[in-house]
Amino acid sequence: MKMNDLKKTIQDFFQDGTVTIIGSGLSIAEGLPSMGDLANELDNKMTTFLKTADEKKIWNEISERFDEGVGLEETLHEVKPTKNLEQKIRELTANYVRSKEDQALKRVILENDSFRLSAYLMRFNIRNNGLTIITTNYDRLIEYSCELVGLRVDNLFVGKYFSRYLPNQSKYSFCVGVKKRKKKQAVEFAPKVTILKPHGCLSWYIVNNEPIAAPMIREDDCLIITPGANKYREGYNEPFDSQRAKANDSIDSAERFIIIGYGFSDDHLETHLRKQILSGKPTLIFTHTLSEKANEIVKNFSNVTAFTHDNLGTKIINIEAETILKKVNLWDIGEMVKEVFNE
Template sequence: MSGIDYQKQAQDYYHKAPLIILGSGASAAHGMSGMGALAKHLIAHTDTAGLSAAEMEAWEKFCQVLNDGVDLESALHQVAVTEELTSRIIKTTWSLISSEDIQIFHESLQNQAMFPLSRLLEHMFESSLKIINIVTTNYDRLAEYACDQGRVHHYTGFTHGFFRQLAAPTEITSSRRVNIWKVHGSLDWFKSPLEDIVALSNIQGIPANYKPEIVTPGTKKYQTTHLEPYRSIINNADLAITSASSYLCIGYGFNDEHIQPKLMVKCLRQKSPITIITYALSEAAKKLILDGKTQNYLAIERGATDDQSIVYSSMDKTPLTVEKNIWSLDGYLSLIM
């Protein structure tokens, strides 16, 4: 690929105002736990008091499957867990991710340059863009914090304030806005005692009689996402994906049935350009993008060290090794700014 100018390719794709897709790798860059660490935390900390014998049996089987090295999503598909057990798994997941999320928020108060995503959004808004769409599978609020640091208004499907209620995109207007479509829910979403979904901005724990609204991997994921607010959020994410003319995937593994189908149709049928930056390309990403029929792609993963990157481009079938970090969001920004 020596003849290929990957920097020019990155800039061309970027100038088409990409929709941003954030995967777990985007949060891992800030020290958030991935699926592996979450699995260990679940085994160690899930409250099993008062479970029935059948539930205990399912729980032990679930732990065994995880200990055998099966990933969390597959484990939750393999072992049928009851609603009670699912709700305990959700609570334990919430407590781990929430504590890490709040820790990162506190760090960001001391460090104005903490989120490269802030710089990316500010740079994108230097154009005539009025709205940027982010689609994410993450529960954490790092994208929201990045917006705040970049002095950009964001909308996640709710009104503003401390006790937030569902609101249509037309209800909230500002001259520039980032829409963050959280297809698996968010740490600040809860089912209230009235059975509606609300978002609470400034709480550390789960309020009495409220249930966290995050969708854990596994079989319940697809049942839950037919309900509100997920249905509207996924619908809005679909509309955003369909209307975008370019995509920038940050730490996204291409393993989500809520995002994939529309995205792949755009890349395959309409040849929309896609840029992927990540620590390591997932098998799914390689299969869909590199070995698939995607026409216009630029994928960059970490090489042997942090200061090495491997570049895959639709312009050349041979990967190129570059002796600098362009695989992280910080590194990628050096290509386009």
Template sequence: MSKTPLDLAHTLAQECVSSTPVIILGSGYSAAFGIPGMPKLKAHLLTVTPPTDATPEEHASWNGFHARLSAVDLETALNEVRLSDRLTSVIVDSTWEFLAPYDYAVFEQLLKDRQLLPLTALYKHLFNSTAAEINVVTPNYDRLAEYAADAAGINHYTGFTYGYLRSRCPQGSVRMPVNGNRPRTVNVWKVHGSFDLFWDADNIVMSVPVGKVRPAGMTPIIVTPGIEKYRKTHDEPFLSVKTEADKALRTANGYFCVGYGFNDPHLQTTLVERCREQSVPLVLLSKTISATARTFLSSGKVRKYLALEECGSGSRMFCPDYPVGVELPASCIWQLREFLKLIIL
């Protein structure tokens, strides 16, 4: 008897997850927990004004940016309108101040419900094996990947030491042994920065576990969309993090993508190469699969994939056997929590 689409989804899901895949988190995952995406950030930035001591040239530049931002998306506006370093800092600070409280709100919810984040269950399942590490690669600034590890009682590592005043680990990871053994660890490689990363007054990189308010005199280390993204990611700490992310992607036996739109060349070049040349399995869960992801998956270059998106009250599944998609009524396995029911019996 031939397999049903749901049976096929189960088989493809198990093949990918059993490989201890690299987890790639996009903004769609965070959006499910109330963290705004680019449209809401754009609306917020349209309300931001330049510094009170801005020069006439800076006012003109800012007004030009606002005019363009009113007509196009944030990344396009930042690509087309070159802002001074000071005005770029206004964008960065305003982005942090708008988004960081939403991240902290998730943390407050997690204090009441340790099962809030489905990543927690996924981590536990992946470590129900001989795996010593799990790698997460994400362009997101939020700390949902780290929160999920903490909720599972699993160490996480982001390239910094432990404690309240965390410094970089340029010589490699620092792991706190448990009963003399190296603990299982979730490595979280945040290629565009994080809400808890800052430059201090001496331009030293620090990781500070903060809440809703940015520490005085500290500059957020987050990369906003646009040309600045490509310039900044060649500097530290981004360069070291990207190196680790690339290493994880190059050696991965599978890719598990959640809410990821395949719109970041920084991340997917290696992923695309390995899926095309080495048949590395890929799973993609998304509320709506992006046009870029559709093009990639339908190109015939990915030999093993399972992509799921919302469709009415159920899901639509794409895979090599169903390249144009097949509907799975009343099955919301495009959502991570529901998807995990396929693989955690």
């Protein structure tokens, strides 16, 4: 495919009906920890919190698997931690991710830098229905990326400092006026991005048995689902349950997908996402390296094209072939936007 044709193909995804799915790859590119980094952090810090001989035995088994190169997700499925260990994993994860998020935000604010996603978002003409992003990440980099370029964020909570979870009401907080259209009145909404987080967020807590979002609180007992078998149990509590349901509804109603740094490893979303890709919905994947599951999807579905890192530039993969595009980093969405839209 010629470069101009390739650019046109990508540009056609930047319109109404596109749902963006974002995994940890985007956050890693901004300096946040990978699963490997998180495993090392847990292994280094957890020994301080082990209370019983049983917990020490369980953690030794987990640590041994880390040493053998087994990933965090797989390890915590094989060796089930106690309730106390689960809680400590959640707290250490939140603290570690938050510390790295702070560094990324300071870089943007103090060094006049920018997040990759901001330029990506600005290429959409966001209308009343807004743009939907689904992410398995806990951090707030997507929210920051939106507001840094003047796009409002709908996280299904209502309020500013102590927001209540009101998924059926949040959209009305973006009303900016009423216009007459053909003798009828129509509500006008500010451009917004709806961000759905089925695995939770560093800002979410339970207060008086109710989910709230409070960005000024920095406690580590926030509402996040960490890797392991517990994530399937936790996923059916609020707000995770309705976040997942709305994410799946968005996937089902999407016309096309842009998938950024996501490895297709979350069963909460996979049933719907795979079904919609199988139905033929056009899909672009931008990632440094394809996971095994992502590679299987690319190799089996003609409507999927992946852009991945290559030492020479970008490797473009689809069901028919693999092509190397030299000296162009289309796999990185920041570079992709510059190249595709001639910025």
